Amino acid sequence: MDQSTHPPIQTVGVIGAGTMGRGIAHVLLGHGYSVLLTDTSPGALAAATRSITAGLARDVEKGRLTAEAKEKAFESLQPSSDLAGMVSADFIIEAAPENVDLKADIFRRLEPLARPEVIFASNTSSISITRLASATSRAGRFCGLHFFNPVPVMKLVEVVAGMETLPETLAKASSLASSLGKTPIQVNDFPGFVSNRVLMPMINEAVYAVMEGVADVQSVDAVMKLGMNHPMGPLELADLIGLDVCLDILKALYEGFHDPKYRASPLLEKMVHAGRLGRKSGRGFYNYCPTTQTE
């Protein structure tokens, strides 16, 4: 079927109701799309529904959405723990945890459910799009759609071309991102794409600077905020992203390029092993538990 004859995208499937999935669902709903949100965890779906509801209410308070549009958006969200509903999706975005086997398995199970012309996009931050696409029989209609945290605020979407991705797939994915008020930037499938290839070495170097005693956490962050005008210091940002996610991306860069310049700082590894994952665990380079505040 010629893609130009396809009906417009109305219903988007979002797989994974974690931080990124719920942010993507929130933005889609706020821009008039219907969303099928799936996750195997009912708890994650309930938490995502609460967070999306609060986000849409905030959009009304801030004048970004009318009260009527908010009501319509609430009604357009269908949370489900079953992938079978994806049969009615016009476009599917996977935002499951960063595990290649898990993601490939999701795409394998989606393949017979989704209509053949539907594009599959992965929000992966570091896994090869070409590799994930090979789990399906639609590598031409497969791409990366990499959103940034917090999704409702960050303007960029990296649109990643795998080796077999068709130009019309990239055009359609870019047009979806634009319709959400985002700026799509097309990049090719290489480890870390552009964003994390540039960002993660900076974060890693900041961790090395702390490990080697060049300066303390607050001072490293202050240097980058006051000297480079970054909205957050690299260590504060690592806490926002999740130290486990940063470590996984550094490992993907290291293994992808076989270059020691991407070697993760031993301090970062140690913190992940200790369960200090950043904001989500209550402690990373900073402490987010008010009752145990020591820093």
Ligand code: 3HC
């Ligand atoms: N979720 C949703 N909205 C959020 C949010 C969150 N977690 N955190 C902040 N916001 C919203 C606030 O609600 C506020 O919006 P509103 O007032 O218009 O409703 C707006 O962002 C500004 O928030 P604040 O005034 O509280 O705080 P700041 O002005 O300090 O901004 C920030 C917070 C937007 C997070 C800013 O510090 C920032 O841009 N930091 C850098 C973030 C960044 O670099 N993200 C990319 C991470 S890399 C990534 O995601 C890729 C992955 O592959 C690793």
